[in-house]
Amino acid sequence: GPCRVSMSMTEIRSGFTAIKSNIQARDPIRTLSILSYPDSLHKVKSSDRCCITHHLFNFYVDKVFKHCKTEDSYVNRKISSIANSFLSVKRNLGQCHEQNKCMCGQESTDKFKQILANYEGLNVTSAAIKSLGELDILLDWLEKSR
Template identity: 90%
Template structure:
């Protein structure tokens, strides 16, 4: 990617994250009436462009690091280790994206900002623990979007 070489690495990493989330999905919250990342303000409705994808990905990786992983604790130590592994993968990608963002190669337009604000509204509509578990259960939506957008 000419705008952000780290972004290609990000997409390559999504495969290992996908493998890691399989057992975690079994522990996700059963809330079916609300989706944090999808309909009606779906990531899949974001107009795909390199800068838009970079911006939304940057926001979402910060979101997962700052809000989701901090509040995802279960009774199962195996699941907690898997969550920790995913968080470490996200941290590596987040660092690459921050380099692009700092070099102004990852500019955010109005659509990107609005989509991310809607995700925050969806997240904040639940209590902290439920929202974190729900977001973790929706990692497949994020990774699918990244794969289709890359």
């Protein structure tokens, strides 16, 4: 769409790959997904993609990374490097939103409400760790829809 935002996908990917099994091992709940329940991100219409992406970057910066402190300094460093990458993308997407190039339809609003409901259905730390463990779901979706 009209909103073009560059992001260091390779850097984010390698940061997440380094901590993926550590983070996912901290999430014992197999039966619930924050991003994919009840419907996969891949079902989002292309017209809604920018809005959902904008919401999700805000979500990760405002609600996820800050609640993901671990006892492992290596993991924490990787999390903060991913968070910094997300922060710059969040800013750029915010500008798009202000310039009305990233409009939100009803479906994307409903989808994001569902994601928030899934998140709020757990205690903050569990929800944040589960969301972080699902980062590859977000990255897979972003890459596929590029």
